[in-house]
Amino acid sequence: MRSIRIHASRVYDVMIGEGLLQESGRILRDLLPASQAAIVSDDRVFSFYGEQLKRSLEDTGFLTHCFIFPHGEASKNLTVYGQLLNFLSEKKLTRSDCIIALGGGVTGDLAGFAAATFLRGIDYVQVPTSLLAAVDSSVGGKTAVDLPGGKNQAGAFCQPAAVLFDPAVLRTLPIEEYRAGAAEVIKYAVLGNSDFFGSLEQTPIAGQLEDAVSVCVSMKRDLVEKDEYDRGDRMLLNFGHTLGHAAELISGYTLLHGEAVAMGMAHVTRAAERRGICEKGSAARLVRLLKQYELPTEIPYPAELLSAAVLSDKKRSGSTVRLIVPERIGQTVILPVSANEFPGWISGGYEGGLS
Ligand SMILES: NC(=O)c1ccc[n+]([C@@H]2O[C@H](COP(=O)([O-])OP(=O)(O)OC[C@H]3O[C@@H](n4cnc5c(N)ncnc54)[C@H](O)[C@@H]3O)[C@@H](O)[C@H]2O)c1
Protein backbone atom coordinates (compact mmCIF):
# COMPACT_ATOMS: atom_id res chain seq x y z
CA MET A 1 0.00 0.00 0.00
CA ARG A 2 1.25 3.50 -0.74
CA SER A 3 0.16 6.69 0.81
CA ILE A 4 0.28 10.30 -0.36
CA ARG A 5 -0.19 12.97 2.29
CA ILE A 6 -2.13 16.11 1.36
CA HIS A 7 -1.51 19.26 3.39
CA ALA A 8 -4.56 21.40 2.75
CA SER A 9 -6.90 23.07 5.29
CA ARG A 10 -7.04 19.50 6.57
CA VAL A 11 -4.16 17.03 6.44
CA TYR A 12 -5.12 13.62 5.07
CA ASP A 13 -3.76 10.61 3.27
CA VAL A 14 -4.65 9.20 -0.12
CA MET A 15 -4.06 5.46 0.25
CA ILE A 16 -3.62 3.33 -2.85
CA GLY A 17 -3.41 -0.45 -2.81
CA GLU A 18 -5.15 -3.74 -3.62
CA GLY A 19 -7.24 -5.02 -0.73
CA LEU A 20 -7.96 -1.57 0.76
CA LEU A 21 -11.70 -2.05 0.41
CA GLN A 22 -11.59 -5.04 2.74
CA GLU A 23 -9.25 -3.22 5.08
CA SER A 24 -11.31 -0.02 5.15
CA GLY A 25 -13.03 -0.75 8.48
CA ARG A 26 -9.76 -1.34 10.29
CA ILE A 27 -8.11 1.75 8.77
CA LEU A 28 -11.04 4.06 9.48
CA ARG A 29 -11.53 2.71 13.00
CA ASP A 30 -8.08 4.03 13.89
CA LEU A 31 -8.58 7.30 12.07
CA LEU A 32 -12.05 8.52 12.97
CA PRO A 33 -14.03 9.05 16.18
CA ALA A 34 -17.25 7.97 14.41
CA SER A 35 -19.57 5.30 15.76
CA GLN A 36 -21.95 5.54 12.78
CA ALA A 37 -21.00 5.55 9.09
CA ALA A 38 -23.42 6.44 6.30
CA ILE A 39 -22.37 4.73 3.08
CA VAL A 40 -23.43 6.79 0.06
CA SER A 41 -23.30 5.00 -3.28
CA ASP A 42 -25.08 4.68 -6.61
CA ASP A 43 -27.07 1.52 -7.37
CA ARG A 44 -24.48 0.17 -9.83
CA VAL A 45 -21.43 0.58 -7.64
CA PHE A 46 -23.26 -0.54 -4.51
CA SER A 47 -24.28 -3.78 -6.22
CA PHE A 48 -20.59 -4.61 -6.73
CA TYR A 49 -18.92 -3.32 -3.59
CA GLY A 50 -21.53 -2.11 -1.12
CA GLU A 51 -21.85 -5.26 0.96
CA GLN A 52 -18.09 -5.73 1.15
CA LEU A 53 -17.56 -2.21 2.47
CA LYS A 54 -20.48 -2.52 4.87
CA ARG A 55 -19.14 -5.78 6.28
CA SER A 56 -15.68 -4.37 6.74
CA LEU A 57 -17.06 -1.38 8.63
CA GLU A 58 -19.42 -3.46 10.76
CA ASP A 59 -16.67 -5.94 11.62
CA THR A 60 -14.76 -3.11 13.26
CA GLY A 61 -17.74 -1.83 15.21
CA PHE A 62 -19.29 0.86 13.02
CA LEU A 63 -23.07 1.06 12.90
CA THR A 64 -23.74 1.50 9.16
CA HIS A 65 -26.57 3.00 7.09
CA CYS A 66 -26.74 2.86 3.30
CA PHE A 67 -28.04 5.62 1.06
CA ILE A 68 -28.29 4.34 -2.52
CA PHE A 69 -29.33 6.53 -5.46
CA PRO A 70 -29.75 5.90 -9.22
CA HIS A 71 -26.39 6.09 -11.03
CA GLY A 72 -25.55 8.95 -13.37
CA GLU A 73 -24.97 12.69 -13.41
CA ALA A 74 -28.74 13.32 -13.34
CA SER A 75 -28.72 12.31 -9.65
CA LYS A 76 -26.20 15.00 -8.72
CA ASN A 77 -28.95 17.49 -7.98
CA LEU A 78 -30.67 19.35 -5.16
CA THR A 79 -33.44 16.74 -4.84
CA VAL A 80 -31.12 13.82 -4.17
CA TYR A 81 -28.92 16.07 -2.01
CA GLY A 82 -32.00 16.99 0.06
CA GLN A 83 -33.00 13.33 0.36
CA LEU A 84 -29.50 12.52 1.58
CA LEU A 85 -29.56 15.27 4.23
CA ASN A 86 -32.94 14.03 5.44
CA PHE A 87 -31.61 10.47 5.54
CA LEU A 88 -28.67 11.55 7.71
CA SER A 89 -31.02 13.43 9.99
CA GLU A 90 -33.45 10.48 10.30
CA LYS A 91 -30.58 8.14 11.14
CA LYS A 92 -29.49 10.63 13.79
CA LEU A 93 -25.92 11.01 12.67
CA THR A 94 -24.00 13.31 14.98
CA ARG A 95 -21.12 15.67 14.30
CA SER A 96 -18.63 12.98 15.24
CA ASP A 97 -20.09 10.46 12.75
CA CYS A 98 -19.03 10.13 9.12
CA ILE A 99 -20.09 9.63 5.52
CA ILE A 100 -18.33 7.19 3.21
CA ALA A 101 -18.58 8.03 -0.50
CA LEU A 102 -18.31 4.76 -2.41
CA GLY A 103 -18.31 5.44 -6.15
CA GLY A 104 -17.28 7.72 -8.97
CA GLY A 105 -17.16 11.50 -9.10
CA VAL A 106 -20.93 11.88 -8.94
CA THR A 107 -21.08 10.05 -5.62
CA GLY A 108 -18.01 11.82 -4.25
CA ASP A 109 -19.29 15.29 -5.15
CA LEU A 110 -22.80 14.63 -3.80
CA ALA A 111 -21.72 12.89 -0.58
CA GLY A 112 -18.95 15.45 -0.05
CA PHE A 113 -21.37 18.36 -0.33
CA ALA A 114 -23.75 16.68 2.12
CA ALA A 115 -20.82 16.14 4.50
CA ALA A 116 -19.77 19.78 4.12
CA THR A 117 -23.21 21.05 5.07
CA PHE A 118 -24.89 18.50 7.35
CA LEU A 119 -24.66 19.86 10.91
CA ARG A 120 -22.28 22.49 9.42
CA GLY A 121 -19.82 19.80 8.46
CA ILE A 122 -19.04 16.19 9.35
CA ASP A 123 -16.17 13.90 8.32
CA TYR A 124 -16.30 12.08 5.02
CA VAL A 125 -14.11 9.53 3.35
CA GLN A 126 -13.69 9.08 -0.38
CA VAL A 127 -13.62 5.52 -1.71
CA PRO A 128 -13.24 6.21 -5.45
CA THR A 129 -14.29 3.45 -7.83
CA SER A 130 -13.83 5.10 -11.25
CA LEU A 131 -10.48 6.02 -12.80
CA LEU A 132 -11.62 9.64 -12.99
CA ALA A 133 -12.51 9.70 -9.30
CA ALA A 134 -9.22 8.03 -8.34
CA VAL A 135 -7.03 10.54 -10.18
CA ASP A 136 -9.12 13.65 -9.85
CA SER A 137 -12.43 14.16 -8.08
CA SER A 138 -11.71 12.26 -4.83
CA VAL A 139 -8.74 14.50 -4.01
CA GLY A 140 -8.76 18.22 -3.35
CA GLY A 141 -12.04 18.86 -1.55
CA LYS A 142 -14.25 20.30 -4.26
CA THR A 143 -17.80 19.14 -3.61
CA ALA A 144 -20.96 20.14 -5.45
CA VAL A 145 -24.30 19.36 -7.00
CA ASP A 146 -25.65 20.67 -10.30
CA LEU A 147 -28.37 23.30 -10.63
CA PRO A 148 -30.70 23.63 -13.63
CA GLY A 149 -28.54 26.64 -14.59
CA GLY A 150 -25.29 24.72 -14.74
CA LYS A 151 -22.97 22.02 -13.45
CA ASN A 152 -21.48 22.22 -9.94
CA GLN A 153 -23.18 25.52 -9.21
CA ALA A 154 -23.99 24.70 -5.56
CA GLY A 155 -20.97 23.46 -3.69
CA ALA A 156 -18.32 23.91 -1.05
CA PHE A 157 -14.64 23.32 -0.49
CA CYS A 158 -14.41 20.53 2.08
CA GLN A 159 -11.46 18.17 2.31
CA PRO A 160 -12.10 14.48 3.06
CA ALA A 161 -10.70 12.76 6.15
CA ALA A 162 -9.07 10.14 3.94
CA VAL A 163 -9.15 8.68 0.44
CA LEU A 164 -8.97 4.90 0.01
CA PHE A 165 -8.42 3.65 -3.52
CA ASP A 166 -8.41 -0.09 -4.14
CA PRO A 167 -7.38 -0.56 -7.82
CA ALA A 168 -9.16 -3.94 -7.90
CA VAL A 169 -12.48 -2.09 -8.21
CA LEU A 170 -11.62 -0.89 -11.71
CA ARG A 171 -12.11 -4.44 -13.02
CA THR A 172 -15.86 -3.84 -13.20
CA LEU A 173 -15.66 -0.29 -14.57
CA PRO A 174 -17.31 -0.06 -18.04
CA ILE A 175 -14.67 0.37 -20.77
CA GLU A 176 -16.01 3.75 -21.93
CA GLU A 177 -15.73 5.06 -18.35
CA TYR A 178 -12.16 3.77 -18.17
CA ARG A 179 -11.33 5.62 -21.39
CA ALA A 180 -12.94 8.80 -20.12
CA GLY A 181 -10.75 8.55 -17.01
CA ALA A 182 -7.72 8.02 -19.25
CA ALA A 183 -8.34 11.47 -20.74
CA GLU A 184 -7.84 12.99 -17.28
CA VAL A 185 -4.66 10.96 -16.74
CA ILE A 186 -3.30 12.25 -20.06
CA LYS A 187 -4.31 15.76 -18.99
CA TYR A 188 -1.93 15.59 -16.01
CA ALA A 189 0.94 14.47 -18.22
CA VAL A 190 0.45 17.34 -20.69
CA LEU A 191 -0.04 19.99 -18.07
CA GLY A 192 3.10 19.33 -16.12
CA ASN A 193 4.98 16.07 -16.55
CA SER A 194 6.65 15.21 -19.84
CA ASP A 195 8.34 12.08 -18.40
CA PHE A 196 4.93 10.77 -17.44
CA PHE A 197 3.66 11.50 -20.95
CA GLY A 198 6.57 9.48 -22.32
CA SER A 199 5.74 6.62 -19.99
CA LEU A 200 2.09 6.67 -21.11
CA GLU A 201 3.27 6.47 -24.72
CA GLN A 202 5.21 3.32 -23.80
CA THR A 203 2.82 1.55 -21.41
CA PRO A 204 -0.98 1.64 -21.19
CA ILE A 205 -2.43 3.05 -17.96
CA ALA A 206 -3.82 -0.37 -17.02
CA GLY A 207 -0.27 -1.74 -17.14
CA GLN A 208 1.01 0.83 -14.64
CA LEU A 209 -2.17 1.59 -12.75
CA GLU A 210 -0.89 2.22 -9.22
CA ASP A 211 2.08 4.24 -10.50
CA ALA A 212 -0.10 6.29 -12.83
CA VAL A 213 -2.69 7.05 -10.13
CA SER A 214 0.11 8.00 -7.72
CA VAL A 215 1.68 10.38 -10.22
CA CYS A 216 -1.67 12.08 -10.90
CA VAL A 217 -2.58 12.33 -7.21
CA SER A 218 0.86 13.76 -6.39
CA MET A 219 0.49 16.37 -9.11
CA LYS A 220 -2.96 17.25 -7.86
CA ARG A 221 -1.58 17.45 -4.30
CA ASP A 222 1.03 19.98 -5.43
CA LEU A 223 -1.57 22.18 -7.11
CA VAL A 224 -4.07 21.92 -4.24
CA GLU A 225 -1.40 22.69 -1.65
CA LYS A 226 -0.42 25.84 -3.59
CA ASP A 227 -3.96 26.96 -4.33
CA GLU A 228 -6.64 25.08 -2.41
CA TYR A 229 -9.40 27.53 -3.33
CA ASP A 230 -8.77 27.58 -7.07
CA ARG A 231 -7.71 31.17 -7.64
CA GLY A 232 -4.41 30.54 -9.37
CA ASP A 233 -2.32 27.49 -10.22
CA ARG A 234 -5.09 24.97 -9.55
CA MET A 235 -6.75 26.32 -12.69
CA LEU A 236 -4.15 24.42 -14.72
CA LEU A 237 -6.27 21.34 -14.00
CA ASN A 238 -8.81 22.91 -16.33
CA PHE A 239 -6.62 22.14 -19.33
CA GLY A 240 -9.00 20.94 -22.05
CA HIS A 241 -11.98 21.77 -19.86
CA THR A 242 -12.92 25.24 -21.11
CA LEU A 243 -13.73 23.89 -24.57
CA GLY A 244 -14.63 20.48 -23.13
CA HIS A 245 -17.38 21.93 -20.94
CA ALA A 246 -18.68 23.89 -23.91
CA ALA A 247 -18.79 20.74 -26.06
CA GLU A 248 -20.52 18.83 -23.24
CA LEU A 249 -23.12 21.57 -22.96
CA ILE A 250 -23.77 21.72 -26.72
CA SER A 251 -24.05 17.92 -26.89
CA GLY A 252 -26.80 18.07 -24.26
CA TYR A 253 -24.49 16.01 -22.03
CA THR A 254 -24.54 13.02 -24.35
CA LEU A 255 -20.73 13.22 -24.50
CA LEU A 256 -18.93 11.72 -21.53
CA HIS A 257 -16.93 14.31 -19.61
CA GLY A 258 -13.63 12.63 -20.45
CA GLU A 259 -14.51 12.48 -24.15
CA ALA A 260 -15.25 16.19 -24.14
CA VAL A 261 -11.99 16.90 -22.30
CA ALA A 262 -10.07 14.85 -24.87
CA MET A 263 -11.53 16.97 -27.69
CA GLY A 264 -10.87 20.16 -25.76
CA MET A 265 -7.22 19.26 -25.10
CA ALA A 266 -6.56 18.34 -28.73
CA HIS A 267 -8.32 21.47 -30.00
CA VAL A 268 -6.56 23.98 -27.76
CA THR A 269 -3.17 22.36 -28.42
CA ARG A 270 -3.64 22.60 -32.18
CA ALA A 271 -4.75 26.23 -31.87
CA ALA A 272 -1.73 27.03 -29.65
CA GLU A 273 0.61 25.38 -32.14
CA ARG A 274 -0.88 27.36 -34.95
CA ARG A 275 -0.26 30.60 -33.04
CA GLY A 276 3.34 29.66 -32.36
CA ILE A 277 2.76 29.35 -28.59
CA CYS A 278 3.15 25.58 -28.47
CA GLU A 279 6.08 23.52 -29.75
CA LYS A 280 5.38 21.97 -33.16
CA GLY A 281 4.46 18.28 -33.10
CA SER A 282 2.84 18.44 -29.63
CA ALA A 283 -0.71 18.18 -30.94
CA ALA A 284 0.17 15.15 -33.08
CA ARG A 285 1.70 13.36 -30.06
CA LEU A 286 -1.29 14.19 -27.91
CA VAL A 287 -3.78 13.03 -30.56
CA ARG A 288 -1.86 9.77 -31.03
CA LEU A 289 -2.03 9.03 -27.31
CA LEU A 290 -5.72 9.94 -27.00
CA LYS A 291 -6.52 7.65 -29.93
CA GLN A 292 -4.96 4.72 -28.09
CA TYR A 293 -7.95 5.04 -25.76
CA GLU A 294 -10.36 5.57 -28.66
CA LEU A 295 -11.01 9.09 -27.42
CA PRO A 296 -12.34 11.72 -29.85
CA THR A 297 -9.88 14.45 -30.86
CA GLU A 298 -12.04 16.75 -32.97
CA ILE A 299 -14.86 18.97 -31.69
CA PRO A 300 -17.85 18.43 -33.99
CA TYR A 301 -19.26 21.94 -33.45
CA PRO A 302 -18.48 25.20 -35.26
CA ALA A 303 -16.36 27.94 -33.65
CA GLU A 304 -19.28 30.38 -33.23
CA LEU A 305 -21.32 27.85 -31.26
CA LEU A 306 -18.32 26.92 -29.10
CA SER A 307 -17.42 30.54 -28.39
CA ALA A 308 -20.96 31.36 -27.39
CA ALA A 309 -21.04 28.38 -25.01
CA VAL A 310 -17.64 29.23 -23.49
CA LEU A 311 -18.51 32.87 -23.03
CA SER A 312 -21.65 31.93 -21.12
CA ASP A 313 -19.73 29.48 -18.89
CA LYS A 314 -18.79 30.28 -15.30
CA LYS A 315 -15.04 29.95 -15.95
CA ARG A 316 -15.13 33.34 -17.64
CA SER A 317 -13.95 36.21 -15.47
CA GLY A 318 -15.24 39.53 -16.79
CA SER A 319 -14.74 39.74 -20.52
CA THR A 320 -11.66 37.53 -20.50
CA VAL A 321 -11.40 33.75 -20.86
CA ARG A 322 -8.50 32.22 -18.97
CA LEU A 323 -7.46 29.50 -21.33
CA ILE A 324 -5.03 26.79 -20.24
CA VAL A 325 -2.57 26.46 -23.08
CA PRO A 326 0.37 24.07 -23.51
CA GLU A 327 3.74 25.50 -24.51
CA ARG A 328 5.00 21.97 -24.99
CA ILE A 329 4.09 18.52 -23.68
CA GLY A 330 4.66 18.85 -19.93
CA GLN A 331 4.27 22.60 -19.65
CA THR A 332 1.12 24.71 -19.68
CA VAL A 333 0.35 28.34 -18.91
CA ILE A 334 -2.77 30.32 -18.08
CA LEU A 335 -3.41 32.61 -21.03
CA PRO A 336 -6.00 35.38 -20.76
CA VAL A 337 -7.85 35.74 -24.07
CA SER A 338 -10.33 38.58 -24.50
CA ALA A 339 -13.91 37.75 -25.47
CA ASN A 340 -13.34 39.57 -28.78
CA GLU A 341 -10.31 37.51 -29.71
CA PHE A 342 -11.78 34.25 -28.53
CA PRO A 343 -13.68 33.08 -31.65
CA GLY A 344 -10.57 33.67 -33.76
CA TRP A 345 -8.50 31.71 -31.24
CA ILE A 346 -10.86 28.77 -31.39
CA SER A 347 -11.07 28.66 -35.16
CA GLY A 348 -7.37 27.71 -35.27
CA GLY A 349 -8.01 24.44 -33.47
CA TYR A 350 -9.81 22.39 -36.11
CA GLU A 351 -7.92 19.42 -37.53
CA GLY A 352 -7.91 20.68 -41.10
CA GLY A 353 -6.61 24.02 -39.88
CA LEU A 354 -3.00 23.01 -39.14
CA SER A 355 -0.50 23.97 -41.76
N1 LIG B 1 -14.74 17.34 -7.28
C1 LIG B 1 -13.87 17.41 -8.24
O1 LIG B 1 -12.75 17.94 -8.08
C2 LIG B 1 -14.22 16.84 -9.56
C3 LIG B 1 -13.24 16.68 -10.53
C4 LIG B 1 -13.58 16.07 -11.74
C5 LIG B 1 -14.89 15.62 -11.94
N2 LIG B 1 -15.82 15.80 -10.96
C6 LIG B 1 -17.19 15.31 -11.14
O2 LIG B 1 -17.13 13.90 -11.27
C7 LIG B 1 -18.27 13.45 -11.99
C8 LIG B 1 -17.85 12.41 -12.99
O3 LIG B 1 -17.28 11.33 -12.29
P1 LIG B 1 -17.32 9.85 -12.88
O4 LIG B 1 -16.89 9.88 -14.29
O5 LIG B 1 -16.62 8.97 -11.92
O6 LIG B 1 -18.88 9.59 -12.93
P2 LIG B 1 -19.85 8.58 -12.13
O7 LIG B 1 -19.69 8.71 -10.69
O8 LIG B 1 -21.21 8.80 -12.69
O9 LIG B 1 -19.33 7.14 -12.58
C9 LIG B 1 -19.45 6.77 -13.95
C10 LIG B 1 -20.29 5.51 -14.12
O10 LIG B 1 -19.50 4.39 -13.78
C11 LIG B 1 -20.13 3.58 -12.81
N3 LIG B 1 -19.06 3.04 -11.97
C12 LIG B 1 -18.19 3.74 -11.22
N4 LIG B 1 -17.29 2.91 -10.67
C13 LIG B 1 -17.60 1.67 -11.09
C14 LIG B 1 -17.01 0.39 -10.88
N5 LIG B 1 -15.89 0.25 -10.17
N6 LIG B 1 -17.61 -0.68 -11.43
C15 LIG B 1 -18.72 -0.52 -12.21
N7 LIG B 1 -19.30 0.66 -12.46
C16 LIG B 1 -18.75 1.75 -11.91
C17 LIG B 1 -21.10 4.49 -12.10
O11 LIG B 1 -22.18 3.75 -11.58
C18 LIG B 1 -21.51 5.43 -13.23
O12 LIG B 1 -22.57 4.84 -13.96
C19 LIG B 1 -18.90 14.68 -12.62
O13 LIG B 1 -20.07 15.00 -11.92
C20 LIG B 1 -17.85 15.77 -12.40
O14 LIG B 1 -18.43 17.04 -12.26
C21 LIG B 1 -15.51 16.38 -9.80
Ligand SMILES: [Zn+2]
Ligand atom coordinates in the same frame (compact mmCIF):
# COMPACT_ATOMS: atom_id res chain seq x y z
ZN1 LIG C 1 -12.41 16.76 -15.72
